[in-house]
Amino acid sequence: MIEVASLTKRYGRRTAVERLSFTVQAGQVCALLGPNGAGKTSTMRVLVGLSTPSEGRVSVLGEPVGLGVAVLGRVGVLIDGPAFVPHLSGLANLRLLWSATRRAWPPPALDEALELAGLGTALQEKVKRYSMGMKQRLMLAQALMRAPDLLVLDEPANGLDPAEVRALRGYLARFAERGAAVLISSHQLAEVQQVATHAVVMDRGRLVAAGQLGTLLGAADTLRFEADPLDRAVAVLRAVPGVTAVTARGGYAEVTAPGVPSSDLVHALVTAGVRVGAVHRAGRSLEDAFLAMTITGEADAAR
Numbered sequence: 625m626i627e628v629a630s631l632t633k634r635y636g637r638r639t640a641v642e643r644l645s646f647t648v649q650a651g652q653v654c655a656l657l658g659p660n661g662a663g664k665t666s667t668m669r670v671l672v673g674l675s676t677p678s679e680g681r682v683s684v685l686g687e688p689v690g691l692g693v694a695v696l697g698r699v700g701v702l703i704d705g706p707a708f709v710p711h712l713s714g715l716a717n718l719r720l721l722w723s724a725t726r727r728a729w730p731p732p733a734l735d736e737a738l739e740l741a742g743l744g745t746a747l748q749e750k751v752k753r754y755s756m757g758m759k760q761r762l763m764l765a766q767a768l769m770r771a772p773d774l775l776v777l778d779e780p781a782n783g784l785d786p787a788e789v790r791a792l793r794g795y796l797a798r799f800a801e802r803g804a805a806v807l808i809s810s811h812q813l814a815e816v817q818q819v820a821t822h823a824v825v826m827d828r829g830r831l832v833a834a835g836q837l838g839t840l841l842g843a844a845d846t847l848r849f850e851a852d853p854l855d856r857a858v859a860v861l862r863a864v865p866g867v868t869a870v871t872a873r874g875g876y877a878e879v880t881a882p883g884v885p886s887s888d889l890v891h892a893l894v895t896a897g898v899r900v901g902a903v904h905r906a907g908r909s910l911e912d913a914f915l916a917m918t919i920t921g922e923a924d925a926a927r
């Protein structure tokens with residue numbers, strides 16, 4: 625659905641994106657993450673034909689992207705707003721934006737888009753009276769009303785209240801379940817963690833990590849044992865083949881052991897006379913993983 629191959633984007637002498645490659649497949653909600661200035665918006669702008677690559681190739685829905693190519697009609701985009709006409713109503717603005725497609729009004733998914741936007745009678749009011757959140761919801765409506773096969777959303781939750789964010793999350797999950805794909809950038813990592821299936825992490829224009837969220841978070845491979853005595857548990861676990869790391873943390877022994885069944889670890893502990901109270905899967909938060917991967921994390925660690 626999205627293919628980015630060795631994309632470089634320069635603005636004059638500044639390199640915003642450097643040899644970036646990643647893919648997003650049908651059915652995925654992919655979070656594009658990175659600290660401020662990492663190059664997320666620059667990448668998204670190239671993906672939707674708003675700017676041209678300095679080097680590399682980008683295609684969406686199997687077609688190369690260029691300014692005004694037809695395939696972009698199947699992509700719902702929310703990047704830097706569209707510029708709404710302030711003295712027109714919300715609905716009139718949507719009609720105006722739709723007219724660029726030269727297709728008959730109404731767009732195929734207008735009702736669903738308006739329901740999610742939840743603007744009600746305010747749709748008839750002039751956009752200049754809209755709050756920031758209302759404008760954001762109108763922007764979302766324009767991205768969704770065309771029943772796209774792919775959504776590219778730059779910080780879509782900006783200005784939304786928690787209930788609206790939750791509704792958006794539900795929408796995106798249903799959208800991907802239908803076989804569409806979503807690329808979403810966000811600074812709200814806890815929020816994104818609830819909806820993303822995959823993530824691409826960038827820092828200073830370069831790819832830091834990409835893959836399934838679970839893999840990036842290491843959730844599948846890390847276990848936490850409540851064990852007594854703890855120091856003995858740590859020593860025993862360190863000796864089990866396949867264990868790559870053991871730390872004592874908050875009264876638990878935290879073990880990273882890719883592919884080792886938890887029953888083997890419990891068996892090793894019990895045989896060595898360690899009492900095992902409970903075993904938990906230890907998922908890192910996306911925030912922890914993100915900070916560990918990016919310059920923001922390096923700065924934090926240095927503090």
Ligand SMILES: Nc1ncnc2c1ncn2[C@@H]1O[C@H](COP(=O)(O)OP(=O)(O)OP(=O)(O)O)[C@@H](O)[C@H]1O
Nearest residue numbers: 635638639640658659660661662663664665666667
């Ligand atoms: N039009 C432009 N002209 C010159 N430099 C630009 C332009 N757009 C972006 N940049 C620079 O490119 C780099 C990447 O910016 P970009 O907006 O893509 O990052 P971002 O990851 O989206 O950041 P943020 O999370 O703050 O939105 C930054 O150093 C930025 O200053």
